[in-house]
Amino acid sequence: MIEEVDVRDNVTLADYEQYAQFTVKVRELKQVAAAHVPHLTGRRVWMVNSTSRGGGVAEMMPRLITIFRELGVDARWAVIGADSQDFFGFTKNLHNLIHGAGTATITERDREAYVAVNRENFESFRKLLAPNDVVVIHDPQPMGMGAMIKKTLGNPTVWRCHIGLDDHTEETRTAWYFLEHFANAYDHGVFTAPEYIPSFFAGKASIIHPAIDPTDHKNRSLAVHKISGILHNAELLSTVQPVLTEAFEDPALRLQPDGSYLPANQPEQIGLLYRPIITQISRWDKLKGFQPLLEGFARMKRDITTYANGDERHKRRLEIMRLVLAGPDPGSIQDDPEGLETLGQIEATYRALPPEIQRDIAVLTLPMKSRKINALIVNALQRCATVVVQNSLQEGFGLTATEAMWKAKPVLVSKACGLRQQVRDGLEGQILRRPKHPEFLALALNSMMQKPWQRGEEGRNAQRRVFDAFLIFTQVARWLEVLHNTVLKVNGNGAK
Numbered sequence: 001m002i003e004e005v006d007v008r009d010n011v012t013l014a015d016y017e018q019y020a021q022f023t024v025k026v027r028e029l030k031q032v033a034a035a036h037v038p039h040l041t042g043r044r045v046w047m048v049n050s051t052s053r054g055g056g057v058a059e060m061m062p063r064l065i066t067i068f069r070e071l072g073v074d075a076r077w078a079v080i081g082a083d084s085q086d087f088f089g090f091t092k093n094l095h096n097l098i099h100g101a102g103t104a105t106i107t108e109r110d111r112e113a114y115v116a117v118n119r120e121n122f123e124s125f126r127k128l129l130a131p132n133d134v135v136v137i138h139d140p141q142p143m144g145m146g147a148m149i150k151k152t153l154g155n156p157t158v159w160r161c162h163i164g165l166d167d168h169t170e171e172t173r174t175a176w177y178f179l180e181h182f183a184n185a186y187d188h189g190v191f192t193a194p195e196y197i198p199s200f201f202a203g204k205a206s207i208i209h210p211a212i213d214p215t216d217h218k219n220r221s222l223a224v225h226k227i228s229g230i231l232h233n234a235e236l237l238s239t240v241q242p243v244l245t246e247a248f249e250d251p252a253l254r255l256q257p258d259g260s261y262l263p264a265n266q267p268e269q270i271g272l273l274y275r276p277i278i279t280q281i282s283r284w285d286k287l288k289g290f291q292p293l294l295e296g297f298a299r300m301k302r303d304i305t306t307y308a309n310g311d312e313r314h315k316r317r318l319e320i321m322r323l324v325l326a327g328p329d330p331g332s333i334q335d336d337p338e339g340l341e342t343l344g345q346i347e348a349t350y351r352a353l354p355p356e357i358q359r360d361i362a363v364l365t366l367p368m369k370s371r372k373i374n375a376l377i378v379n380a381l382q383r384c385a386t387v388v389v390q391n392s393l394q395e396g397f398g399l400t401a402t403e404a405m406w407k408a409k410p411v412l413v414s415k416a417c418g419l420r421q422q423v424r425d426g427l428e429g430q431i432l433r434r435p436k437h438p439e440f441l442a443l444a445l446n447s448m449m450q451k452p453w454q455r456g457e458e459g460r461n462a463q464r465r466v467f468d469a470f471l472i473f474t475q476v477a478r479w480l481e482v483l484h485n486t487v488l489k490v491n492g493n494g495a496k
């Protein structure tokens with residue numbers, strides 16, 4: 001059964017306008033809305049996905065819907081329901097296949113489970129749908145339902161795909177071969193990068209980049225005392241100064257040389273507010289490239305004299321700089337054996353390092369129980385970094401890079417497709433062509449650390465790039481354009 005989600009988010013555009021820098025963004029958005037929204041009146045716009053909790057899509061949706069509504073679009077959010085394990089097993093595999101992983105066979109039973117769930121949801125959704133309503137289907141799970149709507153009822157339909165791989169493999173071909181049949185019914189497709197558009201969407205696809213909300217807890221600006229307060233509350237820093245709030249229920253934990261985890265200011269403080277810090281924050285996933293980064297950093301530390309190449313000041317910088325690798329508390333990823341395995345490998349590599357290098361590396365696990373606290377810790381850590389790294393071997397987009405760039409941090413990123421959408425080599429940071437090789441990481445880190453002036457410029461460019469292209473305002477504006485164009489395509493000019 002499909003279910004409409006009650007959206008309660010009381011943010012208004014006036015809240016954004018309070019910030020001097022967003023006034024112009026809101027004004028632009030209202031201008032864009034004035035051009036498109038009149039063509040959407042008299043219709044509802046349904047955003048449909050497979051879950052109302054967890055995951056990036058569900059997280060962004062309430063805010064997106066709320067802004068749409070304030071701009072005059074009657075936006076709704078619905079999630080499909082399913083109680084079939086076969087369906088979820090299959091759609092999880094489908095998701096993996098689009099990323100080039102998973103099992104490259106799709107059985108008749110898979111297809112039946114997929115069609116049955118989509119048909120069931122179609123039958124309940126059609127009771128809610130008016131003939132003019134626009135339907136936006138997110139990701140593969142409900143894609144079949146959108147095709148049924150188009151074929152049976154003729155509503156304007158858009159498919160928003162949040163995933164992709166810039167390569168063709170047996171796995172991706174298997175997934176797209178299965179989905180093509182449904183995709184063909186749609187009026188339009190929306191993807192995160194041009195590289196992700198399958199051939200059968202050619203000529204009817206747009207790019208909408210993911211975006212961040214600059215006012216949420218992960219991205220809002222933090223005063224210095226606030227940063228130190230958050231770090232103190234998370235036990236990432238200890239201070240003898242009084243702090244306003246009590247310690248967080250769960251502290252951040254730091255891997256110790258004996259393999260145990262203790263509060264992160266053990267065995268000694270990291271020096272987050274005082275030293276040059278290199279930071280990567282990600283899920284513990286082998287594709288995030290933690291391992292080569294760890295090895296590259298250790299390599300640089302082992303051979304500081306060579307890397308410093310006679311520059312005394314830089315030598316001192318290399319001596320005192322530290323690496324922070326942070327990810328979710330393992331208790332929160334018990335259902336993710338691959339994540340636990342990746343963390344296990346990082347732990348083993350760390351433990352095999354000599355003590356003087358271990359001292360300069362902090363492997364941190366961050367509390368995940370409270371979204372707000374986790375977001376504030378990530379925010380504070382990103383703000384303490386000199387350079388933020390995202391060394392992913394594959395990356396759909398990489399919001400961690402966007403978040404760091406918004407904080408005016410120069411970024412060192414791999415050439416993975418999603419990161420390439422955001423970072424231009426030498427402008428917002430550096431792009432690593434060989435993210436699997438520690439020696440190249442060591443060289444790139446050394447070169448970025450050696451040039452403070454360039455780092456500053458890259459950081460400023462990075463912030464401007466996010467301001468121009470990856471804030472929520474741009475995302476909403478692009479959606480309005482896509483929705484208007486889709487309606488035009490289906491109904492022609494005058495028709496409502």
Ligand code: UDP
Pocket residue numbers: 056218281282283326327328329366374375378397398399400401403
């Ligand atoms: N993240 C977090 N806490 C962590 C690790 C990651 O909140 O301990 C967040 C990170 O800030 C970002 C998101 O998880 O907002 C990851 O999104 P991204 O697009 O970088 O990669 P994904 O995890 O979706 O592959």
